[in-house]
Amino acid sequence: MNIFSLWLVFFNHIIYNISGDKMENLNYRPPKTKVGERSFNKIIRAGKVLFAKDGFSSTSINDIIAKAKVAAGTFYIYFDNKLALYLYLLGEYRINIRHIASEATKGLDKRLDIERAGLKAFISYANKDPLAYKIIWESLFVDPDIFKEYYSSFAKSYIYHLKEHVNSGELRDDLDLETIAYVLMGISNFVGLQIVFKGNADEVDIDYIVDEVMKILQNGMFK
Amino acid sequence: MNIFSLWLVFFNHIIYNISGDKMENLNYRPPKTKVGERSFNKIIRAGKVLFAKDGFSSTSINDIIAKAKVAAGTFYIYFDNKLALYLYLLGEYRINIRHIASEATKGLDKRLDIERAGLKAFISYANKDPLAYKIIWESLFVDPDIFKEYYSSFAKSYIYHLKEHVNSGELRDDLDLETIAYVLMGISNFVGLQIVFKGNADEVDIDYIVDEVMKILQNGMFK
Numbered sequence: 001m002n003i004f005s006l007w008l009v010f011f012n013h014i015i016y017n018i019s020g021d022k023m024e025n026l027n028y029r030p031p032k033t034k035v036g037e038r039s040f041n042k043i044i045r046a047g048k049v050l051f052a053k054d055g056f057s058s059t060s061i062n063d064i065i066a067k068a069k070v071a072a073g074t075f076y077i078y079f080d081n082k083l084a085l086y087l088y089l090l091g092e093y094r095i096n097i098r099h100i101a102s103e104a105t106k107g108l109d110k111r112l113d114i115e116r117a118g119l120k121a122f123i124s125y126a127n128k129d130p131l132a133y134k135i136i137w138e139s140l141f142v143d144p145d146i147f148k149e150y151y152s153s154f155a156k157s158y159i160y161h162l163k164e165h166v167n168s169g170e171l172r173d174d175l176d177l178e179t180i181a182y183v184l185m186g187i188s189n190f191v192g193l194q195i196v197f198k199g200n201a202d203e204v205d206i207d208y209i210v211d212e213v214m215k216i217l218q219n220g221m222f223k
Numbered sequence: 224m225n226i227f228s229l230w231l232v233f234f235n236h237i238i239y240n241i242s243g244d245k246m247e248n249l250n251y252r253p254p255k256t257k258v259g260e261r262s263f264n265k266i267i268r269a270g271k272v273l274f275a276k277d278g279f280s281s282t283s284i285n286d287i288i289a290k291a292k293v294a295a296g297t298f299y300i301y302f303d304n305k306l307a308l309y310l311y312l313l314g315e316y317r318i319n320i321r322h323i324a325s326e327a328t329k330g331l332d333k334r335l336d337i338e339r340a341g342l343k344a345f346i347s348y349a350n351k352d353p354l355a356y357k358i359i360w361e362s363l364f365v366d367p368d369i370f371k372e373y374y375s376s377f378a379k380s381y382i383y384h385l386k387e388h389v390n391s392g393e394l395r396d397d398l399d400l401e402t403i404a405y406v407l408m409g410i411s412n413f414v415g416l417q418i419v420f421k422g423n424a425d426e427v428d429i430d431y432i433v434d435e436v437m438k439i440l441q442n443g444m445f446k
Contacts, residue, residue: 055364057281137360141278148420155417172438179414179435186413187406194378194405197371212402215395220443 027080028088040078042068044092047085052134056086056142086142089135094150097132098157100125111165115217119188120210126192127201133193155181187213250303251311263301265291267315270308275357279309279365309365312358317373320355321380323348334388338440342411343433349415350424356416378404410436 031040046068050059061082065075079085104121105114126132139147158181165171191209195201254263269291273282284305288298302308327344328337349355362370381404388394414432418424 053364055278055280057278134363137363140357140360141276151413151416152420175438176431176435178417179432180439182413182417183410183436183439186409186411188409189413190374190405190409191402193374194401197375208399209402212399213406215398216403216406216443217439218443220439220441 028084029078031078036077039068039070039074042070043075043078043085044089048089048131048135051086051089051138052131056082056138083142086138087146090139090146090150093132093135097122097125111162111168111170112214112218114161115184116210116214119191119213120206122188123192123195123209124203124206127195127206130196133189133196151182151185154185158184184217187217251307252301254301259300262291262293262297265293266298266301266308267312271312271354271358274309274312274361275354279305279361306365309361310369313362313369313373316355316358320345320348334385334391334393335437335441337384338407339433339437342414342436343429345411346415346418346432347426347429350418350429353419356412356419374405374408377408381407407440410440 031037043064046064047059050063050067054063059082061075062072064082064085065072068075075085079088100121101118104117108114108117136150137147139150155178159177162171162177162180166173166177191213195206195209198205254260266287269287270282273286273290277286282305284298285295287305287308288295291298298308302311323344324341327340331337331340359373360370362373378401382400385394385400385403389396389400414436418429418432421428
């Protein structure tokens with residue numbers, strides 16, 4: 001089991017804490033061989049494309065097996081059911097998004113620089129993989145508790161980090177950090193859409209929008 | 224045909240301009256009698272509940288007819304197909320949201336007051352009818368062009384109104400208005416989620432969050 005799988009177990013554990021009765025649906029078994037990894041990845045890719053195109057509820061395990069071109073029993077080697085596959089995909093986005101943000105902000109100390117780099121990383125990611133919105137927002141239909149847990153856990157982590165920068169004196173100390181967390185998530189999600197809607201946005205477009213957002217935040221949030 | 228129906232025709236016309244080949248799917252015929260209105264409203268309600276619960280693609284016209292408890296042929300008196308019903312519902316949200324914002328900001332001149340009142344109206348609406356998110360974001364799956372048109376037409380209208388307040392000297396004149404529009408839509412959608420997640424938020428909670436957002440915007444956007 002690699003680090004990535006460990007993270008998924010950890011996040012599934014968080015979801016478990018929110019909605020304990022769904023734990024039985026979360027089980028998946030990572031592949032143990034190279035051949036297994038290929039089948040596993042085919043299933044993942046087919047699931048992502050079909051969930052994004054037709055939605056979770058309209059997609060059957062048979063559809064996924066057919067698109068992935070794997071034998072019928074292969075699906076169940078790795079996933080107990082369709083929900084387990086969906087949660088795997090959602091967990092993958094959650095981890096990728098946190099990972100690219102943490103890579104982009106590595107070595108930065110000032111919160112303003114961290115926000116700028118994190119925003120740029122997020123909207124660049126959304127621009128490259130607009131299916132992200134579909135998979136994440138589909139959770140509203142799969143199970144509203146999962147949708148809520150997805151964003152409220154991001155908000156909690158945001159609040160934790162913002163607090164450090166209030167304490168260091170960089171951020172205004174008269175703001176409700178939970179509200180700032182939702183404000184910042186809302187901004188990054190919607191300027192991400194703004195970029196995706198352009199259809200062929202490049203780094204210059206992304207930098208321009210990031211600069212514009214930071215002008216507002218610099219005066220609005222920072223001292 | 225009342226004003227409301229006229230607006231729907233107008234908005235459907237806008238959607239037509241974006242994706243002309245889908246025009247044939249947009250047709251609906253408003254009821255002409257009191258009895259017809261009752262059946263029409265039953266279909267609307269059933270469609271809203273089922274689309275929000277199971278998604279557009281998993282819901283059949285038969286499901287809607289069964290839930291609405293109307294005769295099989297009744298659906299087709301008013302709607303050509305399932306997409307026509309979905310677009311009617313989306314159009315209804317679009318109009319309701321614009322309507323409550325315009326009611327809430329009636330008589331206000333200063334942009335800061337307009338933003339505050341509009342934000343409060345939107346998140347109060349989302350708090351009362353959280354199905355709004357599901358119906359609107361479902362458009363991502365029904366047809367990404369409809370999703371894009373929904374938000375980009377809101378953005379266009381926002382830009383138009385913001386420009387007036389740049390000209391009047393209330394807003395900073397060094398900001399990209401398209402980006403501001405997406406920033407403001409993102410903030411209202413996500414603090415709306417913050418409120419919905421609380422489960423039992425009241426007006427005091429809403430006022431608190433609106434005040435916090437306005438603190439950021441006041442320094443960030445306004446002179």
